[in-house]
Amino acid sequence: MITVTAIETGKARMKTAQRVGRDDRSAIGRKIDIFRDRDWVEPLPILCFLVEHPEGRFLVDTGDTWRNSVPGYLPGWNPFYRQVSIRVAPEEEVGPRLAAMGLDPARDLAAVVLTHFHHDHTGGLDHFPHTPIVGPRANYAVSTGMRGMMMGCLPQRWPVWLAPELVDMDGPAIGPFPASHPLTSDGRVALVPTPGHVAGHCSVIVRGDDRAYFLAGDATYSQENLLADRIDGVTNDAATAHETLRRIRDFAALQPTVLLPAHDPDGPRRLREGACL
Template identity: 35%
Template sequence: MTHTLSKPIRFKEGDGALHGFTTGRVKVKSKFRTAQGNAFTSKINFLLDRQFTEYMPIMVWVLDHPEGVFVVDTGENAKVSNQGYFKKEGPLANYINTKSFIFDVEPEEEIGPQLKRLGYSESSIKSVVLTHLHLDHFDGLHYFETTDIVINQLEWEKPSFALPSLYPEWFSPSTVQLKEASDRHFKHSLPLVASGEIKLVHTPGHTVGHCSVLVKTADMHYLLAGDITYNQHQLQNNIYAGGHQSFRLSGSTYQAVREYASKNKLVYLPSHDNQALDRIQNDTYLTTGLR
């Protein structure tokens, strides 16, 4: 698998780029990625599980659009493996996070150094967009103290398994309310650029306020999918993750993504899919039985 990829893309207003890179990698309990039981019992099952998955990437995305540069999620930082990293969250959260996940993150893999290598400074970023408030999606925030940070208001008000002691002290994001959309696939969304080519779309299930970023280009559509699923196979085969907050909402989101892909050439890009960057490189769009 390629660990960094930059792809030129064409927007209505001019040329742009989609960059993707891994901020380290993580192993999770096998039953955290693939649920055993219902939405409640699956949580017990993954806590009791002794098997881990293979290492999965912790992805960050950068969208360079004529209206500005957007960063989607901030990935992980190298301190996550330090002893006592989670202790401020209390005994239960400390136990779950130290026993259920194995992180491997080097300092040079953090989002700050990687953005610098791509030629971007903090001041050049228009907005950081968070798909949701799980650790491996916000834990690079300390690089963005002066940057506008956008998150769905519902996610901010009703997070699932958030770890606020790990937020930077200054963290006060711009919470946005999604609007009912004419798009029959994603019922609530918010354009992030005037052209509507980049949208924040509500994709609940992993958390109730979880969002993805939908990117429409002249040649292809891309869904920066956060943790809708951990890989494309789960989406295509209706497999839920033990870490999902609501299986019912996940099922509706899976259907919405598949239906959208039946009408558009959509490259599906979850944050922990080992094949995600290969799909961008090869323009491999999602195929479904609905096509």
Template identity: 50%
Template sequence: MIRVTPIQTGTVSIRPHHHCGEEGKGSIRRKIDMLMDKDWVEDLPIFTYLIEHPEGNFLVDSGDTAENSAQDFLPSWHPFFKHGVVVKVAPGEEVGDQLWRMGLNPNKDLKALVLTHMHHDHAGGLHHFPHIPIIVTRENYELASSFKGRIFGCLPQYFPRWFSPQLIEFNNEPFGPFAESFYLTKDKNVICVPTPGHMRGHMSIIVKAPDMTYIIAGDATYDERFLLEELVDGVTYNVDLSKQTLRKFKQLGREQPTLLLPAHDLNVRERLEKQLILPCDSLII
């Protein structure tokens, strides 16, 4: 049996120009628009995903932490953390607490924690997992750990002292539209694929269940609407690369029944409940 379950670790609010940049604008202009934006989108969920697989359980992303809900805990010198984001995570909403409530010991009942990327709302729960492998791409970890990482939405100053992730590089074996991949399971049904654009070294996790292919997208797209219309967020470092990633998701959706699971999409639970696949007639590239 292979099953994918969303676990919501609170909410995050961001500016509309962060959620979706304006078409025709490049990555720098999109950052300026984000910082000048005075509006907010509605609170968005912060999802992590539990993958239950015969070879073991995997958790994708660790969500955010209750500490980041206090605005003065986030770096006040940083315009994004000061003006561009509001995190709301109650202590019991952190992913470790929720795993315990689901009957899972975070450090015994998971084979690994896999990070799509290391933005604060994906790597905020690392402290729950001192005793299991934590997997991230080398490229993303090196950026997130650097000063540049602090500029671009990571909080390496709060990484646990023991944090020493397993750094992966893709192995050149193609998977569907993706030229490279990294298998997490021997049966090759849980697969990391590079999905650059939102952040350097960003990856998504593909789960192949018997009747459905799931894309655990991280932040490669925030929302299925944006994927179908090939609209890119304000955070992207390269609009064209982000769009190439979206087209690969759409291509996968044309090849097989595919269900999209981004980290901040309001409709994820309904999509899973009703098994709503990417609509084929909207997948023309």
């Protein structure tokens, strides 16, 4: 049996221009819109997902950390971090959340799988020193060094022991996705390429007995945005982001699919109720 459980690790707020970007604006123009925007969306969950499969437990993304509240943790020279508000209590981090579920985060997982390396997806890595960390090679390539720090990553805050297993999309096509990377031997848990929010972004498809679960990371911020074909204000490549949304919709048209983005407040309800696209 395969199950998926949502785990919330605090709240994030973003500008309305980040949640939905304008198609008629360039990549730089969409960033300017975020800086100029005075309106904030409601606090959104920072979600990661526990996938339980006969081959083990897989955690998709790690949420964020309470250390965002510590002066100096976020680089003050990058004004982007003033356009997002992260609030995480220590007990809301993914480690304590897993412990409350009766799991030892350091020992009881087969792997941690990252959809991408933005700070609100890697903030909980410290809890997994003995667990393989799997991530897309193409996204890691744009997430390190000064380039990564400019693009919403905090490589300087990653654990000193971090040596992720970087993977390529070297497996078979899955529906409209031209390639994949199987995470289990039966291929029922697999990474698929969903670039757009950032280069090299991936999502995780979990194929259960009667429905699929599409763990979308930030490929879309919400099911509403997906259905309306609205891309976010972060993407540098609007055409690629729209193509990714089309492929997700096409995948869901092939089989019952529960969509689970990382910041959709309605996602946990859909997961509980098995509500499909």
